[in-house]
Amino acid sequence: MTEIEIQMDSFMLYCDSKHLSKKTLSSYEQTLKLFAMYLKDEFKITDPTKVKTAHIRHYIKYLRERGKYTVVVKEKSKQINHPDHRHDFNKQLSDTTIANYLRNIKVFFNFLHSEREIKINPVENIENIKPNRKKKALLSPEELKKVLDTFDLTIFHSYRTWLQTRLILDTGIRAGECCDLRPEVIDFKNKSILIENPKNNQQRYVYFGFKMSNDLKRWMQYRDRYSDSPYLFPTIRGTKLDVRNFERSLKQAGNKVGVNIHPHLLRNNFAKYYLLGDNNGYGGGDFATLSRILGHSSVDVTMKAYLDFTDQEVGRKYQKHSPLSNLDL
Incomplete structure (x- = not known):
């Protein structure tokens, strides 16, 4: 085992402890293994103390030039996953992907520097890459209805995906949190759900409306006839639903009606509809409350994530708060 592999193992143990x-x-493991391969192949470097700022800058340049899925940690994985069959094989890596790689590498070397494994931190003077955020579409009520109407509520897995879709749209929870849910965390009296295992390891409550309350009660009665699983949205065998299967089912439903949809877009739409308010002129919510519901670490994080309104959405928000329209002048 090389010195960089030993330090990578140490770093992963540290991350696991957190x-x-x-x-x-x-994400950390994949990024660091690919970077270690590059250092070894291009510069014969297997010791993190030998890594210089220039090596990392060269790697960023290399990432911009190489195509997607053209490099793998294990060659055997190519025979299983067949990356060359993907529609985006060999396409240019996005700035977002490269920014994530750089962020992971920075976390690793900052860790080594804090542990005094390296004296000079090679990432100290490397600026973060700031990719241009793509505006996420605000799906119209008509588009959402078209997607929901594709589900057959007489079939267990189809009914399950229908309800999960509605639940994320109504609460803003993450897809993984949705698949983790157990019936005992649902509080119908206060119309709340305790999210016990969120991304930042802090419990929080999310809330649902009257429609969702009725939806959940009907689903739980239906579910109990077919499963005694501890999960709210189990597989037909009673096991925990893999989030990727849910994502796939939702995407397939959208494809049937020509709507590009995935769970995180539902979460994004929840946030935007929450801020925009409804079509009847009732004002939307505030960023501070939204931040707590979404489980973000700060209001700033929420604002950065959901200030990508289109001009049309800003105009719609303005019409509800037009000073002249709302003042008796």
Whole structure:
């Protein structure tokens, strides 16, 4: 085992002790293994103390030039996943992907520097990459209805996806949090749900409306006839639903009616509809409350994530708060 592999193992143990999500841990591990391969192949470097700022800048340049899925940690995975069959194989990596790689590498070297494993931190003078955020579409009520109407509520898995879709749109919870839910965290009296295992490891409450209350009660009665699973949205076998299967089912439903939809877009739409208010002129909510509901670490995080309104959405928001329209002048 090389010195950089030893330090990577140490870093992953540190991350695991902080109870980071599996997705985050996987992202760190994948990024660092690819970076270690590059250092070894291009510069014969296997010791993190030998890594200089220039090596990392060269890696960023390399990432901009290489195509998607053209490099893998394990060659055997190509025979299983067949990346060359993907529609975006060999396409340019996005700025967002490269920014994530750089962020992970920075966290690793900052850790080594704080642990005094390296004297000079090679990432100290490397600026973060700020990708241009794509505006996420605000799906219209008609588009949402078209997607929901594709589900057959007489079939267990179809009914389950229908309700999960509505629940995320009504509460803003993450897809993973939705799949983790158990019936005992639902409080019908206060119309709230306790999210016990969120991304930042802090419990929070989210809230649902009257329609969702009735939807949930009907689903739980239906579910109990077919399953004694501890999960609210189990597979037909009673096991925990894999979030990727839910994402796939939702995407397929959208494809049937020509609507590009995925769980995080539902969460984004929840936030935007919450802020915009309804079509009858009732004002939307505030960022501070939204931040708590979404489980963000701060209001700033929420504002950065949901200030990407289109001009049309800003105009709609303005019409509700036009000074002249709302003043008796």
